[in-house]
């Protein structure tokens with residue numbers, strides 16, 4: 194009976210998930226990376242294409258560069274804003290002198306095209322507080338040689354890049370002692386507060402003006418040019434490409450800084466996009482939606498992610514746990530594998546998963562990742578709960594003449610129910626927290642405001658996601674306490690209370 | 692009749708039971724007695740197929756104990772262990788009626804059978820709805836006995852069924868067991884440490900030492916015609932019997 198209900202709920206969720214995943218898929222998917230300018234450019238492209246009557250979805254703030262490129266390559270998105278320097282150095286790994294024609298030829302091999310330059314150069318730069326730079330007399334990057342004790346906090350991406358921190362400090366012969374990665378949006382706050390001294394920035398960042406920072410002169414001409422372009426799939430509908438090309442040459446550096454500043458000021462990049470079209474921000478869809486409605490939408494999506502991945506994790510975790518409870522190599526292997534999955538950093542796992550063609554960017558990948566992270570507590574607790582059953586009771590069950598399956602269902606699993614439920618509870622609570630990461634790959638949920646709030650350096654937006662997800666975790670805790678009474682047999686609760 | 696032909700059991704280098712021939716009579720009560728670790732439980736485990744013999748064959752009423760036949764054989768055997776082996780998540784009634792329900796026998800008859808067994812084991816019908824945690828040790832053993840007798844088995848195996856009880860409860864249950872054994876006339880194999888209990892309840896006593904049967908006979912046989920010095924030693928170690 195209980196089994197039938199679970200199966201019915203499971204089926205219902207699966208059907209609704211497939212429906213929502215397949216239903217009205219937009220013909221064009223614009224993606225953007227996790228920083229303000231990328232959001233704004235993505236939104237501008239979206240509206241430009243929509244103005245041509247196309248059906249467009251904007252997957253905002255997807256994780257680091259690799260994720261978006263993989264998504265474009267595998268056809269899960271149609272286009273996204275990129276910079277020529279990144280295309281050359283990171284994506285194509287070409288030498289610094291390769292021109293646009295060479296890049297287009299290489300990109301075409303991957304089924305990808307590149308628009309003309311949008312009009313501004315957003316190169317990397319190192320920035321410091323003006324007051325400190327003046328005091329120390331640092332004007333150029335080579336001046337840093339005399340100050341190896343400054344605290345340097347580049348973004349993790351900049352630390353890894355071929356045109357990033359390592360090659361830069363070799364070229365300039367720097368020997369900075371304290372260098373570690375920090376999230377780009379957080380870095381600005383830390384820099385403004387004097388917690389750090391040097392970070393990387395983009396030359397069009399609105400914060401440069403806002404926090405009164407200086408851009409250190411690239412006196413050895415280390416940084417390549419980072420002209421903004423759009424990368425698109427060559428199979429893009431022609432009318433979409435035509436619309437996209439209308440953007441070429443229309444955004445100067447001053448204009449981009451202004452748009453970025455507007456996004457930072459209003460904490461709403463749709464308004465910044467509207468500014469580009471010099472329309473009233475009123476028509477900018479999303480900002481009209483009330484906060485309550487937004488939170489409800491995020492929460493519902495969040496619950497969808499959590500419940501589907503949990504149902505899958507329970508469906509797979511119980512049998513695996515049962516198998517792992519038996520002595521032997523296979524059991525060790527199962528527990529070991531579930532443990533290893535747990536140690537993979539979430540972003541790495543997501544990046545690995547989106548490369549799987551069947552999964553791609555979005556909901557499916559988020560659910561698979563959450564499913565994998567939820568397995569360990571369920572498997573381990575199921576195995577431990579079963580192993581804890583005293584040998585004499587196992588013998589009693591066997592001697593009665595019950596078949597092995599009946600022993601498991603009628604005797605062993607109910608006796609282990611407390612441990613199993615505890616495992617599911619732990620899993621669910623972790624899952625509610627981890628599900629916020631789904632936003633990195635366009636999976637939605639309460640992570641959406643967290644991710645865009647971080648990119649906009651806007652704490653109140655972050656809290657719009659963080660508070661509901663904390664409340665949700667508490668509610669899950671309460672719900673499970675109720676479930677304990679319902680699902681753990683009374684006889685066991687009596688034994689426990691003695 | 693339970694028949695052991697050249698049956699032995701080894702765990703790696705440890706011999707739990709040396710090659711043994713044994714005949715346990717139908718309708719009688721046989722007690723297995725001996726020091727801790729001498730192989731008494733091993734004999735019971737072999738009968739119900741919890742472990743397989745290293746050598747030899749076992750037959751119960753002409754049917755060999757084989758893995759293929761084991762489920763059927765177990766359903767015709769009742770088994771009671773020291774702490775009862777009741778499942779904590781099931782009530783007394785659910786414990787006793789577990790196999791009845793599993794085999795989908797008629798529910799109405801189950802109630803009658805339970806009441807009959809409550810009568811036989813002197814367990815209050817009102818206690819059937821309780822969980823093991825809500826029963827006393829003696830009551831738990833009575834429920835365990837009910838569960839063992841539920842399907843009316845031909846053979847009843849009891850592994851120190853009274854071992855964990857205090858002397859008064861124990862004496863009460865001994866009396867009740869004797870009545871039950873006489874009334875039912877089943878083949879009973881009883882493991883005990885207590886020679887007096889064996890003498891009181893059993894028709895035949897099998898004395899074991901280090902995986903071997905030293906002597907089989909009535910209490911009188913063992914007392915008056917001990918097979919070797921160990922037998923007399925074992926009997927004289929039981930103070931109450933020396934005083935007789």
Ligand SMILES: Nc1ncnc2c1ncn2[C@@H]1O[C@H](COP(=O)(O)OP(=O)(O)OP(=O)(O)O)[C@@H](O)[C@H]1O
Nearest residue numbers: 702705706707725726727728729730731732733734
């Ligand atoms: N699974 C096992 N693995 C290894 N040795 C075992 C195992 N089960 C029992 N033995 C050994 O076999 C021997 C006989 O055990 P058995 O349980 O039959 O003793 P017993 O006569 O019932 O003792 P007690 O009166 O203490 O219950 C003991 O030495 C015991 O340690």
Ligand SMILES: [Mg+2]
Nearest residue numbers: 731732733850
């Ligand atoms: Mg024993």
